[in-house]
Amino acid sequence: MIKATEDMKPLLQAPAGTFWRWADADVIEWINGSTICYRHDLVGILQQLPTAAVPRLGAVLLVLSACRGGADEQDGILLGHVVSNLVAADPSRRREVDEAMTDAAKLLSVVRELTPSLRSGARRTYLLSELLATDVIWRNFHETKTAIEELKSGIYTGFITRTGPALTVDHFLPDLKVLAAAFNRYGSKDLLVKKLRTGLDQLPEAAEIPELPVLHRSLLEDMEADERTLPMARLTRQVIAVFHLPIHNRGAAEMPLGGISDIINRGQYDRLLMSELAQDEVLLTARLVNNEALYYRREDPPQDPLTQRTVLFDTTLRSWGTPRVLIMSVALALPFHSKHGESVNYFGLGANDYGPVGLATKTEVVEAMTFLDHGMDYSASLRKFFASEELPEQNETILVTEASTFAELMANGKIHDQKFLLDYVVTVDRRGQLVTYECINGITNELFSAKPDIHELFAPGPKKEKPTVPFSEEVLPDFLHRRFLPLLCPKVRLPKTRSQVIEIDGDRIIMVNGYQRLLSVHSRDKGAAELEHYIPRGHYRFHYAGSGLLYLAVYNPSLLSAHLFKINLDESTVDQHRFSFDDLGGKHIAVFFKNRFYIAGISKRFWFNPTTDDTGYEDLSVEFPQKSLLRADDNLAFSDSRKGRMKTDENVMYRIKEVGVNVDGIIQLGQYRIEARGEGANANIWFVQQDVKKEMKQAATAVFKDKQLTANPSVLFNRWQWADGSTITSDNRGFAHFRSSNGRITEFSITMAMGLKITAWASDGKVSGNPMFIHVSEVNIIYVRQFYDLYIRPFIQHIIDQS
Numbered sequence: 001m002i003k004a005t006e007d008m009k010p011l012l013q014a015p016a017g018t019f020w021r022w023a024d025a026d027v028i029e030w031i032n033g034s035t036i037c038y039r040h041d042l043v044g045i046l047q048q049l050p051t052a053a054v055p056r057l058g059a060v061l062l063v064l065s066a067c068r069g070g071a072d073e074q075d076g077i078l079l080g081h082v083v084s085n086l087v088a089a090d091p092s093r094r095r096e097v098d099e100a101m102t103d104a105a106k107l108l109s110v111v112r113e114l115t116p117s118l119r120s121g122a123r124r125t126y127l128l129s130e131l132l133a134t135d136v137i138w139r140n141f142h143e144t145k146t147a148i149e150e151l152k153s154g155i156y157t158g159f160i161t162r163t164g165p166a167l168t169v170d171h172f173l174p175d176l177k178v179l180a181a182a183f184n185r186y187g188s189k190d191l192l193v194k195k196l197r198t199g200l201d202q203l204p205e206a207a208e209i210p211e212l213p214v215l216h217r218s219l220l221e222d223m224e225a226d227e228r229t230l231p232m233a234r235l236t237r238q239v240i241a242v243f244h245l246p247i248h249n250r251g252a253a254e255m256p257l258g259g260i261s262d263i264i265n266r267g268q269y270d271r272l273l274m275s276e277l278a279q280d281e282v283l284l285t286a287r288l289v290n291n292e293a294l295y296y297r298r299e300d301p302p303q304d305p306l307t308q309r310t311v312l313f314d315t316t317l318r319s320w321g322t323p324r325v326l327i328m329s330v331a332l333a334l335p336f337h338s339k340h341g342e343s344v345n346y347f348g349l350g351a352n353d354y355g356p357v358g359l360a361t362k363t364e365v366v367e368a369m370t371f372l373d374h375g376m377d378y379s380a381s382l383r384k385f386f387a388s389e390e391l392p393e394q395n396e397t398i399l400v401t402e403a404s405t406f407a408e409l410m411a412n413g414k415i416h417d418q419k420f421l422l423d424y425v426v427t428v429d430r431r432g433q434l435v436t437y438e439c440i441n442g443i444t445n446e447l448f449s450a451k452p453d454i455h456e457l458f459a460p461g462p463k464k465e466k467p468t469v470p471f472s473e474e475v476l477p478d479f480l481h482r483r484f485l486p487l488l489c490p491k492v493r494l495p496k497t498r499s500q501v502i503e504i505d506g507d508r509i510i511m512v513n514g515y516q517r518l519l520s521v522h523s524r525d526k527g528a529a530e531l532e533h534y535i536p537r538g539h540y541r542f543h544y545a546g547s548g549l550l551y552l553a554v555y556n557p558s559l560l561s562a563h564l565f566k567i568n569l570d571e572s573t574v575d576q577h578r579f580s581f582d583d584l585g586g587k588h589i590a591v592f593f594k595n596r597f598y599i600a601g602i603s604k605r606f607w608f609n610p611t612t613d614d615t616g617y618e619d620l621s622v623e624f625p626q627k628s629l630l631r632a633d634d635n636l637a638f639s640d641s642r643k644g645r646m647k648t649d650e651n652v653m654y655r656i657k658e659v660g661v662n663v664d665g666i667i668q669l670g671q672y673r674i675e676a677r678g679e680g681a682n683a684n685i686w687f688v689q690q691d692v693k694k695e696m697k698q699a700a701t702a703v704f705k706d707k708q709l710t711a712n713p714s715v716l717f718n719r720w721q722w723a724d725g726s727t728i729t730s731d732n733r734g735f736a737h738f739r740s741s742n743g744r745i746t747e748f749s750i751t752m753a754m755g756l757k758i759t760a761w762a763s764d765g766k767v768s769g770n771p772m773f774i775h776v777s778e779v780n781i782i783y784v785r786q787f788y789d790l791y792i793r794p795f796i797q798h799i800i801d802q803s
Contacts, residue, residue: 011057012151013164015171019082020061025157028061032078037064043152048125056132058175062104063128066111067119076105082167090169097173103180107131110189118196130195131182219332222362229362232329232369235452239326239333239434242450245398245424246438260296267295268445308343308392309334312385313357314401315348315371316378322454323402326428328369329452330400331359342396347385349401351375354385377405379414386421396423403427403435410444419444476709477729477737478763479749484572486761488527488773489519490650490734490753502542502550504569510550512540515714515733518552518565518574527751527773532574534712536563543592551610553597555590564597564610579615581606652734653687653752659720659728660699661799667728667792668696669736674750674758676788683784685750685758685769698722698803724802726795742798748791760784762791 014021023029026039045060062079083101087094111119111127119127150156186192195201223233244266263273273294276284287293311334313327335344346357350373357371358364378401391397399406399422406427409415420442427435432454437444479486493514495501500512509521510531518532538556545551548570555562560582566575581599590599596607600620608615653669662668666675672687673694700720709717719729725741730752737749748762750769757770765780768787782790 009147009156009159010164012147012156013160013162015164015167017082017085017167018058018172019079020058021163022161025154025161030065030078034065036061036068039151043148045125045128046148046151048129056175056178058172059132059178060128062108062175062179063111063131064124066108067124067127069112069116069119079105082172086167086169086172093169093173097169097176100173100176100180103183104176107179107183107186110183110186110192113189114193114196118193123196127196130192132178219360219362219365223365226362229365232325232332232365235325235454236329236332238452239329239450240336242434242448242452243330243333243337243436244448245334245337245436246447259299261299262297263294264297265291265294266448267297271295271297308345308395309338310389310391310395310397311344311346312349312354312382312397312399313346314378314405315350316373316375316402316405318376318405319402320372322430322432323428324369325454326432326434326452327400327402328359328365330426330428330434332365334398349378349381349385351378352380352384354378354381377409377414379409379418382415382418386418397421398424398426400426400428403429403433416442477739477749478747479735479737479761480710485530486765486767486775487735487749487751487759488775489530490652490751490756490773491519491521491528492650492652492732492734499540499542502544504544504550508569510542510552510567510569512552516712517715517733518567520569520572525772526776529572529775531567531572532565533710533715535565538562539590541590541592541597543597551592551597553590553592555599562599562608564608566610577608577610577613579608581615582617650734650753650756652732653736653754654718654730654732654734656718656720656730658696658699660696660722661796662694663697664694665796665800667796668694674792676784676792679785680783685760685784685788687752687754687758698799700728703727722799722802724799726799738792738795740795740798741802742794745794745798746791748795760787760791762787766790 019031020028020036021031023033023035028036028039028042030036042060042064045064079101083097087097111131114127117123151160186195191201194203220233220236223229223236246266273296276287276293279287284293311331313331314323319327331346338344346359346368347354348357348368348371352375357368359368382399406425410419419439422439425437425439425444427437431451433449433451435449436447438447491513495511495513502510504510507522511519511521512535513519513528516535516537517530518535519528520531521528535552536554536556538554541553541555543551543553548568550567550569552565552567553562554565561578561580564577564579566577567573582604590597592598595611596609599606604620605618606615607618653672656670659669660667662673664673666673668674668690669687672689674685675688676683676685677688678684700722703719703721705718706716707719708715715731715733717729717731719727721727722741727739729737729739731737734752735749736752737747739747746762746764748760750761751759751773753773756772759767759769759771759773761767766782766787767774767778767780768782768784774781
């Protein structure tokens, strides 16, 4: 061991004439004084390298120096002097040394270009092990470990700090070749970085993605995806859940008379546990009905499994309708109750003949549903089937038929011989009842019965509400962006029924008009204030709770839904709640009673508390107003005060054939022109009918007609546009909205009530014209001539200038 360590000591000593030296026992430096590394640093690196290999110290120090970074010019000069001295001593090896030196210098340059994270810390050791992997100096494990430990302990201090023998080409060239080999292996910074980051010389190619098998949908999934067969698929899933066929026993020899193999909750009554028979009659019946009773299951005797199941189903006239639907559902459910994966063959039985039927695809199922034989029973075709078909020994024959037809054929003996060849019979009737029998030696024993909810599956669902067109902000006039309409509205499409109107303390009338808008009318001489832009269609019921709080219930029995609007008349705010309710049966009536809103049917009542937002149901035994108090007379005449407020139904201009600016420079709407007449406070804007049609100088083009732009489907808009981009938009509530293509011209709107003076509003808040449509609280009122000159005339002039 001592000799071995003595052999390794020279490897740690700096030769005379090399590029490095021990400055003291703890520091290794270039001969010009630049630090390369510290002894404890070198020991730590050597300990982490493979312990059986001692890298050439010159190569290690060159890489460590490059890992420190910084300028490499001086170090390169020193290294060049060392190589020049070696070549001068042995000129014959100049070419070999120059080639190795060139590649080694390139490698050291690559190392300096690495990011600090890849050439410092633990990554530095990994870098050294990769670059010096071709070093061939190998020692015994114990020799290497001992030498490193002694270097660490300082035992070699006196030896290593002395200058060693002179450096020769044979001593230094292997150091250069190790680095040159590393450069040839990697060659560039990118390859070296890839190796350091991944540990791989080459990244693996992307694996070929195998073609996954196409997952075909099952028959029931295909049927569920089609509206025509969706109810049938749902019914089939119900039948699968309740259907069960035990292993058929044709005779006593096949009955499992061995030991007991299991305890189950389905079976024949003679196999009930004795403990079940000890129950009282009521409890035993309940356990039998709920499939809770326990049965013995005897050991199955050795027998060959079934290989085929033959299903015969009735296609005669008496099976048409509900029975046919159930028959097809049973036929489709049978493959899901396969005992041994046996194949299933289907045959349709007519009056005189039979034929194979395919039920493997949705198309075949739809086609099979159309099969109809005009005959009344299938006895002849059943006899023909058993006479013609050769069935394998391990076959199970199942007849699926209409119940009354099967009962008659059994009673009159038409299928007396064939019943010995049947294994199971499944009967269905028009009420949806499904009964399964097992046939043993011609005797039918009922196994179980079920009644799927066929009528609910096939009943039409509730009507869907027609979706409203969402707001289209980019085309809405500024007038409609306001929380409350800036002007009162012309009274159009006034209601004619009592349920749409309520009078509040003789002061005002709240109504839902024909355009499904909630309006408030104070007097005949004022327009209507819009409280809510859209009230859904349905049956209406108002209730005034006092203190300015009004409720409006809108319910729709066909949609089984209702809306409740809470209206604060003092603040003109409306809150809306929507809720759904169950089918209450029969004709619905609605009423507010004891602080609740009720919707009552013939079976139960639904209620909603508008104060707490609670909902619930109650039966008909709970106190309720007499029906005579709930009856709304739609033809009831209005009170005198109500008549006065609702007498006028203004005629508004909406359907206009042509729009433009005439030769006089006035806006013309069809046969009418918009003119300001009078002066000062007596001036007004009117629709003036023309006796002689003026020539349309700048005509506008229709953009759209009767288009819904808001959430209310009854409020429709027409739009015209001039060549310059200016537009006029009219709506059937009695307004027209003017927007110029010049953004500096203020947008304005006017009322379109015929025979009445025009009221105008500008988007900067100014109002002018007929006070009938101006809010009582309005303060920004200006003279008509001033409004015309500020807003209407610039609008017209811009169109003329741009034409």
